[in-house]
Amino acid sequence: MPSKEPGFAERLQTATQAKKAQLQKRHATALAGGAQSAERQAARVETAEARKIRMAERKEAERARAEQKEAQRAVEEAQLAAKKALKALAVKEERARKEAERIAERARKEAERIAHAQADEALKKDQKAARDAKYAARKARQK
Numbered sequence: 100m101p102s103k104e105p106g107f108a109e110r111l112q113t114a115t116q117a118k119k120a121q122l123q124k125r126h127a128t129a130l131a132g133g134a135q136s137a138e139r140q141a142a143r144v145e146t147a148e149a150r151k152i153r154m155a156e157r158k159e160a161e162r163a164r165a166e167q168k169e170a171q172r173a174v175e176e177a178q179l180a181a182k183k184a185l186k187a188l189a190v191k192e193e194r195a196r197k198e199a200e201r202i203a204e205r206a207r208k209e210a211e212r213i214a215h216a217q218a219d220e221a222l223k224k225d226q227k228a229a230r231d232a233k234y235a236a237r238k239a240r241q242k
Contacts, residue, residue, distance in 0.1 A: 105113065
């Protein structure tokens with residue numbers, strides 16, 4: 100039987116050809132991979148730049164929201180201060196009104212007291228005059 104087993108030289112030559120083919124394949128993929136690698140690197144750089152832009156936009160939006168929130172807080176504080184001032188003014192006005200009412204009531208009572216005292220004094224004068232007249236009449240009858 101004739102066997103077709105490759106001899107040593109043939110096997111050596113086949114191994115050398117396989118190594119060359121592998122080297123050529125690696126070289127071809129390295130060149131293609133180099134172009135793809137450059138593309139991937141460019142995509143990474145582009146992605147990183149886009150990420151930086153988005154982060155800057157987010158920071159700007161957060162800063163704007165913080166400023167808006169601060170402005171809103173200032174407005175609310177101003178409104179609260181205005182409400183407090185109005186309330187304090189209303190309280191002062193109410194106190195002044197009550198004090199004026201108290202003073203007016205005191206003046207009215209004092210006027211009533213004076214009028215009553217004058218009326219009492221006039222009554223007493225009239226009563227004294229009537230008594231004096233009775234006394235004078237009695238004295239005149241006795242003489």
